[in-house]
């Protein structure tokens with residue numbers, strides 16, 4: 001690491017800075033800040049005839065609300081410090097978007113690309129078994145979800161393993177979220193984090209006075225964007241920003257290299273190209289950066305920079321070269337604490353991870369609720385609403401003498417499906433949370449930035465939970 005701050009240190013620097021604005025007693029702040037439980041597990045898996053010992057973690061940062069919740073990361077960079085930092089971020093994130101969980105995170109120290117699907121299944125099932133054995137997973141205990149290097153496939157293996165051991169648990173499906181839809185998942189979960197990132201960016205761009213300060217016009221449409229990482233979060237952020245926000249994507253970075261084109265890169269075409277060729281290199285662009293120079297994509301001019309790969313990609317080493325006016329932290333912890341100071345000093349708006357990528361956990365919460373209720377959202381009311389709206393249309397037609405055409409009818413007299421309700425719930429959550437954070441900042445001139453405001457908001461909400469327990473008078 002190129003600076004003296006570990007990832008967990010960075011999170012705690014942000015926490016301490018925000019804590020000063022809360023006036024809460026030190027003991028309570030300390031209880032909110034520390035990781036309540038840290039588990040390291042080492043287990044053997046036979047891979048290609050040889051035993052490999054896998055290092056893995058599960059950290060439950062805060063039990064102020066249960067279950068705890070947080071993704072599982074498969075990466076060679078996994079360490080206890082990283083998992084603790086990510087678990088802490090989950091606690092604050094859940095509080096910010098009013099999702100009633102304590103934060104947690106899991107990590108398995110492997111490079112998933114080095115293993116076959118069968119080997120990954122073996123590792124995932126064994127990791128899950130280790131969690132079950134220690135009572136570290138369950139719909140009322142701790143509920144994992146996808147993160148870097150994992151997705152619906154891994155979540156389905158986790159659910160199946162859990163069900164094998166706990167088949168008599170009525171709510172077993174709520175033991176993990178981010179499952180495929182046909183495995184008790186929810187429509188809209190896969191896109192949720194990226195969609196939430198878009199809603200957050202759009203909301204931030206909607207405040208004329210904030211945009212004016214950085215020399216931009218209000219509104220997301222027409223702004224330029226560079227995205228680092230075209231995995232789950234980055235690809236959906238790109239597609240939705242382009243399709244629904246009319247944002248121009250001008251740069252894309254991936255593990256194999258990066259491309260930049262100021263005229264715009266069609267994200268769908270680029271993703272199709274990468275699928276066909278296994279790389280983004282070769283896609284028509286003004287500038288192409290080979291693997292060794294891939295981080296230079298962060299330094300190209302643009303309005304909005306979206307790091308959506310890994311943490312600590314903007315540090316004191318490259319921060320002076322960053323030209324973006326807005327940095328939208330889709331990834332967790334992409335900016336080190338010292339680099340943030342420099343960015344804020346030059347007026348860059350940083351939309352913090354702890355708020356911006358909360359779309360995933362928000363829709364995971366909807367999935368968990370669906371699992372506990374054993375019913376798809378919209379099933380009870382869709383047809384009823386459709387009938388009511390049809391009646392209203394007929395009444396309006398009668399009163400006005402104008403007939404509604406087929407297209408209008410289909411648009412208006414429509415009961416909401418699960419995907420409509422999930423997107424609407426997510427949009428509402430992201431807009432409300434942004435406004436809450438911004439209000440904390442605007443109402444308190446001593447709070448200098450959105451991240452500090454987001455942490456203040458989170459700490460205050462968590463402290464009120466502890467206060468209601470009567471432990472901290």
Ligand code: NAD
Nearest residue numbers: 147148149193229231232233253254255309331332357360
């Ligand atoms: P992912 O594994 O789907 O995608 C990550 C992508 O980054 C991959 O395509 C990988 O090839 C690429 N990448 C790796 N190194 C790179 C580099 N040096 N330069 C450019 N690209 C590189 O992971 P994800 O789920 O999209 O997660 C990305 C980030 O978002 C992580 O920080 C994660 O913690 C965060 N996040 C994810 C979710 C979620 O729901 N998946 C939710 C909240 C936060």
